Amino acid sequence: MMYRxxxxxxxxxxEWRDAARAYLAAGIAPDRVEWRTxxxxxxxxxxxGNQLPAPVDKPVTxxxxxxxxxxxxxxxxxxxxxxxxxxxxxxxxxAHGRNFLGMATDPDVVAANRVSKSIGRDYHKMTAFVxxxxxxxxxxxxxxxxxxxxxxPDHFIIDRVAPFFQRRFNDMDWLIVTPRGSASWxxxxxxxxxxxxxxxxxxxxxxxLWRTYYANIFNPARLKVKMMMSxxxxxxxxxxxxxxxxxxxxxxxxxxxIEMGRKxxxxxxxxxxRIQEAAARVPxxxxxxxxxxxxxxxxxxxxxxxxxxxMATQTVFGEGPVNAKVMIxxxxxxxxxxxxxxxxxxPAGKVFNEAVSAAGIDRTQFYITNAVKHFKYEPRGKRRIHxxxxxxxxxxxxxxxxxxLDLVQPKLVVAMGATALxxxxxxxxxxxxxxxxxxxxxxxxxxxxxxHPSYLLRIPNEGRKAxxxxxxxxxxxxxxxxxx
Amino acid sequence: MKKSLKxxxxxxxxxxxxxxxxxxxxxxxxxxSVSGGLGSTEGSGICHAYAPDGRCISLLKIxxxxxxxxxxxYCINRSSSNVExxxxxxxxxxxxxxxxxxxxxxEGLFLSSGIIRSSDHTMGDMVRIARELRTxxxxxxxxxLKTIPEASQxxxxxxxxxxxxxxxxxxxxTDAGISQFAPEKRPANxxxxxxxxxxxxxxxxxxxxxxxxRKRFAPAGQSTQMIVGADGANDATILGTSARLYGSxxxxxxxxxxxxxxxxxxxxxxxxxxxxxxEHRLYQADWLYRFYGFEIGEITxxxxxxxxxxxxxxxxxxxxxxxxxxxxxxxxxxxxxxxRVPGFxxxxxxxxxxxxxxxxxxxxxxxxxSVSLKKVQPFITCEGWTPRKLADRADLRSMFQPKPEQLxxx
Numbered sequence: 001m002m003y004r005x006x007x008x009x010x011x012x013x014x015e016w017r018d019a020a021r022a023y024l025a026a027g028i029a030p031d032r033v034e035w036r037t038x039x040x041x042x043x044x045x046x047x048x049g050n051q052l053p054a055p056v057d058k059p060v061t062x063x064x065x066x067x068x069x070x071x072x073x074x075x076x077x078x079x080x081x082x083x084x085x086x087x088x089x090x091x092x093x094x095a096h097g098r099n100f101l102g103m104a105t106d107p108d109v110v111a112a113n114r115v116s117k118s119i120g121r122d123y124h125k126m127t128a129f130v131x132x133x134x135x136x137x138x139x140x141x142x143x144x145x146x147x148x149x150x151x152x153p154d155h156f157i158i159d160r161v162a163p164f165f166q167r168r169f170n171d172m173d174w175l176i177v178t179p180r181g182s183a184s185w186x187x188x189x190x191x192x193x194x195x196x197x198x199x200x201x202x203x204x205x206x207x208x209l210w211r212t213y214y215a216n217i218f219n220p221a222r223l224k225v226k227m228m229m230s231x232x233x234x235x236x237x238x239x240x241x242x243x244x245x246x247x248x249x250x251x252x253x254x255x256x257x258i259e260m261g262r263k264x265x266x267x268x269x270x271x272x273x274r275i276q277e278a279a280a281r282v283p284x285x286x287x288x289x290x291x292x293x294x295x296x297x298x299x300x301x302x303x304x305x306x307x308x309x310x311m312a313t314q315t316v317f318g319e320g321p322v323n324a325k326v327m328i329x330x331x332x333x334x335x336x337x338x339x340x341x342x343x344x345x346x347p348a349g350k351v352f353n354e355a356v357s358a359a360g361i362d363r364t365q366f367y368i369t370n371a372v373k374h375f376k377y378e379p380r381g382k383r384r385i386h387x388x389x390x391x392x393x394x395x396x397x398x399x400x401x402x403x404x405l406d407l408v409q410p411k412l413v414v415a416m417g418a419t420a421l422x423x424x425x426x427x428x429x430x431x432x433x434x435x436x437x438x439x440x441x442x443x444x445x446x447x448x449x450x451x452h453p454s455y456l457l458r459i460p461n462e463g464r465k466a467x468x469x470x471x472x473x474x475x476x477x478x479x480x481x482x483x484x
Numbered sequence: 485m486k487k488s489l490k491x492x493x494x495x496x497x498x499x500x501x502x503x504x505x506x507x508x509x510x511x512x513x514x515x516x517s518v519s520g521g522l523g524s525t526e527g528s529g530i531c532h533a534y535a536p537d538g539r540c541i542s543l544l545k546i547x548x549x550x551x552x553x554x555x556x557x558y559c560i561n562r563s564s565s566n567v568e569x570x571x572x573x574x575x576x577x578x579x580x581x582x583x584x585x586x587x588x589x590x591e592g593l594f595l596s597s598g599i600i601r602s603s604d605h606t607m608g609d610m611v612r613i614a615r616e617l618r619t620x621x622x623x624x625x626x627x628x629l630k631t632i633p634e635a636s637q638x639x640x641x642x643x644x645x646x647x648x649x650x651x652x653x654x655x656x657x658t659d660a661g662i663s664q665f666a667p668e669k670r671p672a673n674x675x676x677x678x679x680x681x682x683x684x685x686x687x688x689x690x691x692x693x694x695x696x697x698r699k700r701f702a703p704a705g706q707s708t709q710m711i712v713g714a715d716g717a718n719d720a721t722i723l724g725t726s727a728r729l730y731g732s733x734x735x736x737x738x739x740x741x742x743x744x745x746x747x748x749x750x751x752x753x754x755x756x757x758x759x760x761x762x763e764h765r766l767y768q769a770d771w772l773y774r775f776y777g778f779e780i781g782e783i784t785x786x787x788x789x790x791x792x793x794x795x796x797x798x799x800x801x802x803x804x805x806x807x808x809x810x811x812x813x814x815x816x817x818x819x820x821x822x823x824r825v826p827g828f829x830x831x832x833x834x835x836x837x838x839x840x841x842x843x844x845x846x847x848x849x850x851x852x853x854s855v856s857l858k859k860v861q862p863f864i865t866c867e868g869w870t871p872r873k874l875a876d877r878a879d880l881r882s883m884f885q886p887k888p889e890q891l892x893x894x
Contacts, residue, residue: 103842104835105849128530132587147586167515168524171622172586209580210589212490216497217545218535221744221758227538231531242533250536257745265751268564275553275563279668302672310659311728313679314672338732339679379724379731380779 002032003051007084009037010181010194011077011156013069019052020088026053030092035084064091065099074116077156086111122155127164129236130176133204144187146173150199150239156180159192166190207241214242220253221260293322293407296400300373305396308374308389313338318369318404326483327367327410328352329401329420331452335384338375343368348454351469352416355453355476367408371423372397386454394423412438412482413445417452436475438482448482450475492570493580499550499561500596502746503653504709504739506531506542508591508626511648511704521622523585523592525648529626530591543594543628544584548572548609552598556666557753558655558714560746561598567748571600574613581617585625592626592648593617599632607635607643614646626704633670633677640677644684649704649736652677657725661715665752678733681706685734705736712766713759714743720780720790723769727780730773740766765792772799775830776823795885800826803863804881814866815844827859859884 005019016035023033072087090108093100100106104113132147147169153161158176162183165174175184177197184191228246237243288294297317303309316333319342328344336346344352356363372393377384389397401423405413415421418431424447431449439447456472459465487495508529515524531540549571550561560567572580581593595613597606610629617623629647631640643650652674656662659671681702688701708729710722726738742758749755769792772778776799783798784790786805793801803810803826812825814836822833835853839845844867851857862874862883874880 100842102838104839105845105852106839106842107852110852124530128532130588134586145586149588164524164526167517167526169522169586169588170516170520171522204587206583206587209490209493210584210587212493213497213544213546213584213589214533214535214541216494217501217541219501219537219539219744222537222539222742222760224538224760225536228534228536231538231540232534240533246536253536260745260747260749261755263748266566266748269566272555272563276555279553309672313675313732335732339683341676377731379727381777382730382734384731 002034003028003053004034004036005051005084006036006038008194009039009084009156011159012194013073013076016076016084016087017072020091022052023088024091024095028053030085030089033085033088035081035088037081064094065101067101068094068099071101071112071116074119074160075112077119077122077160078115079155080115083115086115119155119157119160122153123157123161123164125236126151126153126157126161129232129240130165131207131239131241132169132174133202134206135202144171144173146175148174148200148202149176150202151176151178152235152239153178153180156194158183158194162190162192211242211245215245215249218249220249220256223250223253225250291407293404296403296407300400303373303400305399306374306393308372308376308393311377312374314341315373316341316343316370316375317373317400318367319343320367320369320408321365322367322408324365324367324408325411326365326414326479327369327405327408327412328414328416329424330368330370330416331419331454332370332372332386332389333375334386334454335375335377343370347457348452351453351456351472355469355473358473359477359480361476361480367404367410369401369404371401371420373400389419391422394419398423411446412479413441413447414479415447415449417455420452421449436471436478446482448475448479450479487570489576489580492572492576493546495568495570496547496550496572497545499547499567499598500545500594502560502741502744503545503594503596503630504539504741505628505651505707505737506540506545506594507649507704507707507737508542508628509704510736511626512700514624516622516624519622519624521624522582523623523625525591525624525626532589532591542591543626544581544590544592545594546572546577546580546596548574548577548595548597548606548613549600550598551600553601554599554666554668556655556669557750558665558711558743558746560748562750564750565746565748574609574616577613578616578621581625582621582623585623590625592628594628594630596630597632603632603634604636604639607632607639611639611643611646614643618646628704631677631681633673637680640681641684644681644688644702645700647702649707650681650702651707651709652681653709654725654729655709655711656715657710657717657722658715661717665715675732678706678708678729678735682733706733707735707737707739709739709741711743712740712763713756714753718790719762719766719769719792720784720787722766723773723780723784726770727773738770740770761794762792765794765798769798772802777820778802778824796881797826799824800859800884804884807876807880810863811865811871812863814850814864815840825860825863827856827863 007015075083075087086108090112101109103109130149130151132149135146135148137143158178158181165176165183166185173186176182177200179196181192181194182197287298300315300317303315316337330344333343334346334348337343353363372389376387376389378387413424415424421431422428431451434449441447451472453472456465456469459468511525513525513527516522529542531542533541535541551569551571552561552563555562555564577595584590595610597610599606614627614629617627627647628649628651629643631643631650631652633652654674656665662669662671685702685705688699712722729735729738740763742760742763743756744758745755769783772783773780783802786801792798812821819833819837822828822836832853832855836845839849846867847857847869862871862880
C-alpha cells in the first residue's frame with residue numbers, strides 16, 4: 001500500500017524526522033511513501049490524516065551519521081516539494097547499506113548537496129541584502145533604537161538565519177518580516193515564527209546617504225554588468241534602496257568615461273605649488289659626523305651597489321662596539337635578520353649565541369657583521385629560501401666590509417664560512433685547510449676561520465651534527481682565547 | 485561654504501574607489517551577543533551590494549580626507565590634481581560607520597587617507613577613529629586601516645590592536661616604477677613597514693607563558709595592492725613581486741588593480757581602457773600560487789615576453805605547455821597532481837578524493853560534479869576513458885581558444 005504523509009514543510013526538521021523514523025522502523029521502502037505539504041494540498045486532510053505505520057517489534061536501529069542530520073537540517077528548508085522524499089530515500093539507503101555521504105558523485109548526494117548549497121546561498125544573500133529601516137521612537141521617549149526590515153527569501157530559512165542577526169545587532173531592537181515567517185529581537189529574547197507576513201510601509205532617510213555612497217564607489221570605466229547580475233540578481237532589487245540607481249549608472253557610464261578623456265589635463269592649483277615649495281624648503285636632517293661608524297651605517301642604508309636591495313627589506317649593517325677586539329664576519333642576513341635589520345638574530349644566530357655563551361663570552365663585546373649586507377633569496381610557496389650570494393655581489397659589498405675593518409680595527413677577524421673567507425682574503429681556500437688556527441694578516445691583524453653556524457643546522461645526521469657542533473664550540477673557545 | 489555631509493561623502497568615496505580591496509573575511513570570529521554592543525565577524529565576509537562594475541561592496545570604503553601632499557601620477561588625489569577636496573571629522577566617520585552598519589549596508593569600515601601635514605598626524609586621526617569605534621561604541625564589526633609607511637611605530641602598533649587588517653599599498657611592482665610615478669614614496673620604507681608589521685603580528689600571535697591567550701593584533705593580517713598597466717612592468721615582474729611580498733611579509737592578499745582612467749588625469753599617464761582581462765589573469769595566477777602549489781616561475785615560464793595569455797587561463801596555458809605531465813589518472817593521482825588538471829578546482833579535487841574510495845570514477849561521475857568534460861577530457865584518464873590521440877593533437881590549444889570575433893565593417 002502507499003502511505004501519504006502531510007507536513008507543514010516550513011523548514012522544521014523534527015516533523016519530517018519523526019515521520020521518517022516511524023517509516024524506517026517499519027521498513028517501508030521510499031517508493032511507498034508520498035510526502036506532501038499543507039500548502040500544496042490546501043490542507044485538505046490536515047495533519048491528523050497522516051498514515052503512520054504500526055510500530056514494529058524489531059525496528060531497524062542503525063544510528064544516523066551526524067553529517068546526514070546536518071545536511072538534512074539544511075535541505076528541509078528548501079521549497080522544492082521533493083526534498084522530503086530525497087531525504088527519506090537517503091536515510092533508507094543508509095540504514096540498509098553503508099554511509100555513502102562521502103560519495104560526492106552519487107546522484108542522491110549530488111542532489112542533496114545542490115539543494116543544501118542553494119539554502120546556503122539563500123542564507124548568505126539574506127545576511128547580505130536585508131536592509132533595516134529605523135522606526136523613530138516617539139518624541140521624549142528614551143530607549144533602545146528600533147529597526148524593521150522586509151525581505152523575501154526563496155526558502156524557509158528564518159529559523160536558521162535569525163541567530164546571525166542576533167549575534168550582530170545586539171544593542172538594538174529589530175524585526176524582520178518575510179512571506180515565509182518573521183524574526184525579532186528585543187535585547188532579551190529571539191523570537192521566530194513561520195507565519196507569512198505582509199509587506200510593511202517603511203522609509204528611512206539614511207538610505208539617501210547610502211545611495212550617495214553606492215553611486216560614487218562605482219567605477220564607470222569598469223562596467224561589468226553580468227558580474228553584478230549574477231551576484232545580485234534582479235529579484236532582490238525591489239527591496240534594496242540602492243538598486244533604483246542601477247539603470248541610470250549603467251546608461252551614463254560610457255559617457256562619463258569619454259568625458260574624462262575629453263578633458264585635457266589641467267594645470268595644478270596653487271595648493272600644489274605651495275606644497276612642492278614647502279617640501280623643497282625642508283632642510284635635510286643633519287646626519288652623523290662623516291668618518292664614523294654611524295655615518296657609514298647611514299650611508300649603507302641607501303646602498304644600491306647591486307640589485308639585491310630591491311628584493312630585500314633593508315640593509316643589515318654590522319653591530320657592536322666600534323673598538324671591539326674581535327670582528328665576526330658571516331655570509332649574509334637571513335629571513336629574520338632581513339626583517340629585524342640586525343645580524344645573527346635568526347636560527348643560525350641562535351646556534352652562534354649558544355656557542356658563545358657556552359664559551360663564557362659576552363656576545364656584545366664582538367663587532368658582528370656580514371660579507372653581504374642584503375638578504376638574497378628565492379620565494380618558494382610562503383617562505384623565502386636562502387640563496388648564496390654570487391661573486392659580483394660579494395665584491396660589491398666588500399666596499400662596506402673594508403670600511404668597517406678600517407673603523408673598528410679589530411685585532412682578530414673571524415670568517416664564518418666560505419663567503420666571508422672569500423670576501424676577506426679574495427682567495428678561495430678550502431675551508432678545512434685553513435680552519436681552526438690563527439692566520440696572520442697585514443697590519444698585525446689575525447684571521448681565524450670556522451664554519452658558518454647555518455651549516456650546522458643543515459646536517460641531517462644527528463651524530464655528525466653533534467660532532468660538528470662540538471667542533472664549532474671549540475673554535476669559539478679558541479677565538480675567546482685569542483681575543484684576550 | 486562648507487560642503488554638506490552628503491557632498492563630502494560623494495567626494496571621499498569617489499576618491500577611495502581605486503583601492504580594489506573590499507575583503508571582510510579571514511578575521512577572528514566574534515559577535516556582540518555576549519559582550520553587547522554592535523557587530524560581528526563570522527569568518528567569511530559578506531558582500532552587501534554589488535555595483536555595476538561587478539565589484540562587491542562590503543565595507544564603507546572612504547578617505548578621511550583627499551587632500552594630499554604627495555603627487556603620485558596614477559592617483560586621483562595627487563596634489564597636482566584639480567579634483568574637489570574635502571575632509572571628514574573623525575566623529576563623522578564614526579557616525580557614518582555605525583549608522584550604515586545598523587542598516588546592514590556594510591560589514592565595517594575601510595579607512596584610508598591622503599597625507600596631510602604629517603604622516604603621524606594623519607595616522608593618529610585614523611587610529612583614533614578605530615579606537616573610539618571599539619572602545620566607546622563597542623563596535624565589533626570589521627575595520628581595515630590603511631597604514632602610512634612613515635608613521636611612527638607606536639601608532640602602527642595601536643592601529644593593530646583595533647583593526648582587523650592593516651595594509652600598505654606598494655602600487656607599482658618595481659622600485660624604478662615607484663620612483664618614476666610616486667616620487668615621494670620610498671619603496672624601502674614600504675618594505676620595512678611590511679616587515680615590521682609581520683614581526684609584530686608574529687610576536688603577538690605567540691601565546692605568552694603567563695596567559696596562553698593570544699593577543700589580538702590585526703587578526704586578518706596585512707595586504708597590499710599593485711596597479712596593473714600604469715608602468716611598463718610585465719606580468720612576470722608583477723607576479724615575481726607578489727611572490728616576494730607573500731614570502732617576505734606573510735601577506736594575506738596582493739590585490740591587482742587595472743589602471744583605470746581617473747578624473748583630471750596626469751599628463752604623464754595616458755587615459756586607457758583598464759586592462760580588465762589582464763587583471764583577471766593575474767588573479768588566476770595568484771590563486772595558482774597560493775592554493776594550487778604552483779611556483780611563479782612555472783606559471784610564467786612558457787609565456788611570451790613575460791605576459792600571461794589573455795585567451796587562456798594560466799593553468800590551461802601551463803598544461804598545454806607541459807603535455808608530458810598528462811594525462812592524469814583521476815582514480816590514482818595524488819591531490820597535488822589532480823590540482824594541476826585544468827578544469828579541476830579545489831572543491832572538485834576534494835570530491836574526487838572522497839568519492840574514489842567508494843568506487844572507480846567514470847566521466848559521468850565527473851559530470852555530476854559539474855566539471856566541464858570538454859575541458860578536462862584531454863588531460864585525464866578514468867574508468868572507461870583515455871584521451872588517446874586527443875592529448876597529442878597539435879591543435880589542442882585552438883580547441884580552447886575563444887572563437888575569433890567577426891570584425892565589424894566599421
